[in-house]
Amino acid sequence: MQNKSRNWTDVRLIISSISIAVSLGFWGVMASKEKVVASVEGEALLPNGSAGPAPMTEVLVPGQVILLGAPAPAPASTQQKSKRNRRGDGGGGAAVASTGSS
Amino acid sequence: MQRLDFRAMGSTMRALVDSQDPQPALEDVPEWFESWEQTLSRFRMDSELTRLNKQAGEPVAVSADLWEVCAVSIKAYRWTRGLVSPLVLEAMNRAGYDRDFEGIGAAAVPELIPGWDVPSDSAAFPEDTSDPADLVLDAPTRTLCLPLGTGLDFGGIAKGWAAEQAAQRLGRFGPALISAGGDIAVSGPRAEGEPWAISVDDPFHPGFSIETIYLESGGVATSGRDRRHWIRSGRLKHHIIDPRTGEPAETDVVTATVIAADAIRAEALAKASLILGGKAGIEWLERQEDAAALVVLESGDTLFTSSMESFL
Numbered sequence: 521m522q523n524k525s526r527n528w529t530d531v532r533l534i535i536s537s538i539s540i541a542v543s544l545g546f547w548g549v550m551a552s553k554e555k556v557v558a559s560v561e562g563e564a565l566l567p568n569g570s571a572g573p574a575p576m577t578e579v580l581v582p583g584q585v586i587l588l589g590a591p592a593p594a595p596a597s598t599q600q601k602s603k604r605n606r607r608g609d610g611g612g613g614a615a616v617a618s619t620g621s622s
Numbered sequence: 623m624q625r626l627d628f629r630a631m632g633s634t635m636r637a638l639v640d641s642q643d644p645q646p647a648l649e650d651v652p653e654w655f656e657s658w659e660q661t662l663s664r665f666r667m668d669s670e671l672t673r674l675n676k677q678a679g680e681p682v683a684v685s686a687d688l689w690e691v692c693a694v695s696i697k698a699y700r701w702t703r704g705l706v707s708p709l710v711l712e713a714m715n716r717a718g719y720d721r722d723f724e725g726i727g728a729a730a731v732p733e734l735i736p737g738w739d740v741p742s743d744s745a746a747f748p749e750d751t752s753d754p755a756d757l758v759l760d761a762p763t764r765t766l767c768l769p770l771g772t773g774l775d776f777g778g779i780a781k782g783w784a785a786e787q788a789a790q791r792l793g794r795f796g797p798a799l800i801s802a803g804g805d806i807a808v809s810g811p812r813a814e815g816e817p818w819a820i821s822v823d824d825p826f827h828p829g830f831s832i833e834t835i836y837l838e839s840g841g842v843a844t845s846g847r848d849r850r851h852w853i854r855s856g857r858l859k860h861h862i863i864d865p866r867t868g869e870p871a872e873t874d875v876v877t878a879t880v881i882a883a884d885a886i887r888a889e890a891l892a893k894a895s896l897i898l899g900g901k902a903g904i905e906w907l908e909r910q911e912d913a914a915a916l917v918v919l920e921s922g923d924t925l926f927t928s929s930m931e932s933f934l
Contacts, residue, residue: 615834616623620823621846621877622633622781622803 624648630655631663631781633803637788640813641796651800654788661687662780664773674766675773681758681765689764695779696757698890705894708774709757710863777861778893781805782843782885789885804844807885811838825876825918832924833916835933841885845892846877846918864897871897878903880915881933891915900925 626637626648637651663669674682684692695708758767768774776783785800785807792798793809799818800807808818817838821831825848835842847862847870864871878896882888891913895903900917904925907915914929 615819615821615831616625616638617636617799617801617806617818618821618823618831619801619804619806619835619842619844619879621825621844621849622778622805 626651628652628655631659631784631803632665633781635803636799636801637792638799638818639792639796640798643795646795647792651788651792654791655784655802658687658780658784658787661685662691662776662784664775671774671776674768678768678772679770681760681767683763683765686764689766691776691780691783692759692766692774694783694886695774695776696759698779698886701887701890702894704865705897706779706890707865708776708779709769709772710775710777710865710868778805778843778845778889779886782807782841782887782889785885786841802885805885805889806837806842808837808839808841822879822916823877826922832918833934835879835881837881837933840881840883841888842879842881843885843888843892844877844879845889845896847871847873847896848876862893862896873897873899874919874921875900875903875917876920877918878915879917880907880913881930882910883912887912 624639624641624646628635628637628651630652635651635655637648639646639648659669660666661670664671664675666672670685670688674684674688692708695706698706699708757769759765781802782805785802785805788800788802789798789807789809792800797812798809804823806820812818817836820835820837820842822833822835822844824830824832825846845862862871862873863869873896875896878892880888880892880895882891891907891910892915895907895915895917897903898906900919900923904915904917904927907913907917907927913927914933915927916930917925919925
């Protein structure tokens with residue numbers, strides 16, 4: 521009689537273990553699906569066109585400045601205007617000699 | 623464009639030739655000036671002029687160069703009705719300008735600022751406008767006889783003459799400009815027909831200019847009391863002698879810049895207008911047909927003749 525009751529206890533233990541294992545397995549499958557959905561929703565919150573932080577492995581050109589992950593605007597090219605003389609004849613306007621009291 | 627800067631006659635000289643000729647005789651220019659200085663300097667004890675000045679009262683035969691400079695000095699005397707005279711050596715020595723300017727002690731001279739001096743009211747020409755008194759010249763023998771107790775000092779006229787001589791000689795190799803301490807002679811327009819651009823120094827701000835002149839030919843000169851001035855017996859002196867008083871000119875003009883047919887006439891007119899003073903000087907210059915001028919006053923104002931606009 522004693523052996524019969526122990527067998528029943530063992531069966532209940534096995535059934536409990538199996539149900540716990542199945543529950544944990546199902547929970548794990550469901551949790552991984554939620555992570556994927558959260559990740560997609562997070563990307564959708566960024567403004568259109570934003571590329572996000574640039575990868576640090578980008579090759580830096582000497583003199584190049586990285587601002588918040590975006591390349592710095594190219595510097596405006598310096599324009600040097602040629603000086604014309606005031607007679608408008610296109611001759612060199614720079615004085616070649618000077619007069620002053622000596 | 624080829625350029626050579628060098629020192630001569632106590633000033634900085636500049637020679638320019640608008641030519642690509644590799645041998646435009648530029649290297650000869652300092653020798654020309656050395657030769658003229660040896661003839662015309664009153665600071666060299668062995669110059670021909672010094673020897674002549676030591677023989678006042680006696681007839682002395684002189685070289686062609688000395689004769690020519692003496693002749694143009696008399697012209698300058700006539701153009702300016704006696705305000706520019708070669709017979710101011712004694713007055714210059716009395717004022718303290720008896721050696722090369724570097725030896726006077728320019729370090730003790732105060733900086734020039736607007737409102738530095740008292741304007742003059744002396745606008746009249748000398749009553750005697752004949753040739754320098756008792757200066758005797760005999761052309762056939764090129765002989766000069768100076769009045770006793772006098773001596774010749776050509777001053778800026780010698781620089782203007784030297785600039786003209788050098789520009790003529792260098793002009794054979796191409797359009798040339800010679801600046802003899804600011805007295806400038808131009809042989810003609812630049813190679814492509816353009817004028818030469820010449821800046822006019824600002825007397826109150828050394829290193830800066832107040833205008834740029836465009837000159838195709840002729841001469842330009844500036845006379846001023848902003849640089850060669852010194853203190854003697856507690857008084858500020860400068861090197862522009864007024865023949866009417868025998869003293870440094872009392873004038874409200876700091877610098878006078880004149881464009882004329884050549885550097886000699888430009889120098890003479892500039893000095894005379896400085897001696898006359900701002901208002902009288904600019905009115906007198908207006909009556910000189912070949913001259914254009916700008917005059918800087920000690921107040922800081924600049925006066926222009928009406929003809930000056932065409933050169934700016």
